[in-house]
Amino acid sequence: METNQPGQARAIHPGQTCAVARDIIIEGRVAYAVGERVVVEAVVPDAQRPQYKYVTLSRALQKRFALSDADIVSLEAVPAQAAPAQPQASAPLTQNWKAWTLAAGLAALAIIVVVTGIVMFHGGATTSKATGAVVCLDPGHGGNDTGALENGVAEKDVNLDIALRTKGLLEAKGYRVVMTRVSDQAVSLAQRCAIANSSHAAVLVSIHNNARPPDVQGTTTYYCSGSEDGAQLAGDVQRNVVAKISRPDRGTRESHLYMVRNVSMPSALLEGVFLSNKEEAWLITDVGFRTKIAEGTAAGIEDYIRAAGAAKTQP
Numbered sequence: 001m002e003t004n005q006p007g008q009a010r011a012i013h014p015g016q017t018c019a020v021a022r023d024i025i026i027e028g029r030v031a032y033a034v035g036e037r038v039v040v041e042a043v044v045p046d047a048q049r050p051q052y053k054y055v056t057l058s059r060a061l062q063k064r065f066a067l068s069d070a071d072i073v074s075l076e077a078v079p080a081q082a083a084p085a086q087p088q089a090s091a092p093l094t095q096n097w098k099a100w101t102l103a104a105g106l107a108a109l110a111i112i113v114v115v116t117g118i119v120m121f122h123g124g125a126t127t128s129k130a131t132g133a134v135v136c137l138d139p140g141h142g143g144n145d146t147g148a149l150e151n152g153v154a155e156k157d158v159n160l161d162i163a164l165r166t167k168g169l170l171e172a173k174g175y176r177v178v179m180t181r182v183s184d185q186a187v188s189l190a191q192r193c194a195i196a197n198s199s200h201a202a203v204l205v206s207i208h209n210n211a212r213p214p215d216v217q218g219t220t221t222y223y224c225s226g227s228e229d230g231a232q233l234a235g236d237v238q239r240n241v242v243a244k245i246s247r248p249d250r251g252t253r254e255s256h257l258y259m260v261r262n263v264s265m266p267s268a269l270l271e272g273v274f275l276s277n278k279e280e281a282w283l284i285t286d287v288g289f290r291t292k293i294a295e296g297t298a299a300g301i302e303d304y305i306r307a308a309g310a311a312k313t314q315p
C-alpha cells in the first residue's frame, strides 16, 4: 500500500472532512475520539516541521485545536482498495461505514507509522502511552436522545457521569480508556460500535439505567447471546456493582441488544438502577451513589481482564 507522506501533494485542505486517527487527549479529556469526523478549518504550515497542522473545532471541548498528520487522516486520501484481511464483527453496519472504518484505520496506521518518528523527535504531539489494557466505555444515549426521562432524571446525564467516573478509576489503575462520547452529544449506535471496534479495546461496557415498570428496582447486566466471554464480563460487572450499591440483584441476561451484538470484543451492558422507581431515581441524584456504580463497574472490568490475562498465561 502506498504510504502517504505528510505535507506533500496529498495535503489536507480547509473545508475537507477528515477522520481522527487516534484518541487525542487534551486537558485531561478526550478532545477527539478515534474515528470522529472533523472539518479542517485552517491549514497552518509550520516552518520547523515538514508536515502541516490542521486546525479544527473539538466538538467535545468546543475549542479550536491544532491536529497534526499523525492525528488525522483525510477521507479522500484513503485508498479505495486498502481493505484487506482484518476479521470484523459480523455487524449489520452499512457497507459504506464498514469499508470506511477499515480503510480509515489502515490509512491511519500507515500515517502514524510514517509520522510518529518525526513527531516524537520534535516532541510535538501527545504520544499517549498505553500502560494497561484498553477499555471502551459507552455512556448510553446523549444529545436529542435522552434515554429514560423519569422522576426528573435524564438517563443520558447519569450514564455519562457514571461512565466518566469509571474512566477516571480505570485510568488511575493504568488502563487506557476510550469513550464513545464524553459530552452531551448524539452518537449513533453504529458509530459507537465503530469506535469500539477500531479502539482495539479488550472489553466494551455500555452504561445505562433502566425504566418501567415503576415498582421494579435493581441492577441487571446484559451480554450478547451465546458469548461465554460476554457472560463472564457481565457477571463480573453485575456482582461488583450489586456489592457496591446493594440494590436488588436482577442477574445477568442474554440479549440481542445492538451494542453487545455488534462489537468485536467481549461486551456487557449495565442497567444500573430503575429511574422509574422513586427511591432509585432519588439515589442516583447523589454523587456518592453514582460513584459507587462507577466503582463497581471498574472493579468488574478489572476482575474480568485480570482473569482473562491469567487464562492466557496458563500453559
Ligand SMILES: [Zn+2]
Binding pocket: 140, 141, 147, 148, 155, 208, 209
Ligand atoms: Zn438506556
